[in-house]
């Protein structure tokens with residue numbers, strides 16, 4: 001998701017496998033496995049059908065020709081937990097037809113350089129999400145209750161993920177292969193997700209800083225609302241796309 005103007009809301013859902021009670025900190029438990037949920041306003045299958053049939057916003061002329069690259073093809077040190085291809089996401093149902101993470105080529109190559117810098121510090125990158133077809137952004141918007149719309153990207157004009165220029169990710173420990181605990185879980189709709197949230201453990205905050213610093217050094221921009229989300233600096237040069245994972249690279253466009 002892309003958060004906008006976040007408000008501290010815990011009534012929106014629950015953490016599975018975690019503990020959420022009001023705004024009390026989550027004890028010392030790792031945030032890695034937590035999954036935040038909202039109740040879709042209508043059945044997701046119904047909304048998916050509508051989203052697939054909908055027309056994405058018209059793009060302006062002169063944008064770059066998309067060149068989406070599968071991150072898995074670039075380095076064995078990328079790991080993947082594409083939760084939108086599973087039930088472990090905020091809608092509780094798969095919204096991607098397969099587990100893939102594509103980025104526009106310059107962003108993907110920058111991410112490989114981030115990986116190189118982190119390797120020296122003992123970390124790899126675990127990718128949660130990258131390019132997202134526009135219909136999924138529309139589905140997220142339509143499924144999310146109106147009072148929570150500030151947590152999801154508006155399909156008009158579309159999101160950075162739709163442009164193949166945003167990535168959701170975290171660190172994993174190269175020795176153990178385990179994700180590193182951060183001050184919040186992924187896709188958590190609370191203030192703990194803010195990139196400068198002062199809570200969590202010192203180790204969690206330090207890990208968040210390591211990620212931030214490595215990403216920003218290679219042209220990725222952080223957003224205040226989500227520590228795991230980064231926009232690539234050249235996002236405005238790329239169009240919103242609606243191509244499905246399975247169709248990427250099959251046509252000339």
Ligand SMILES: [Zn+2]
Pocket residue numbers: 001002129161166167168228229230
């Ligand atoms: Zn994101």
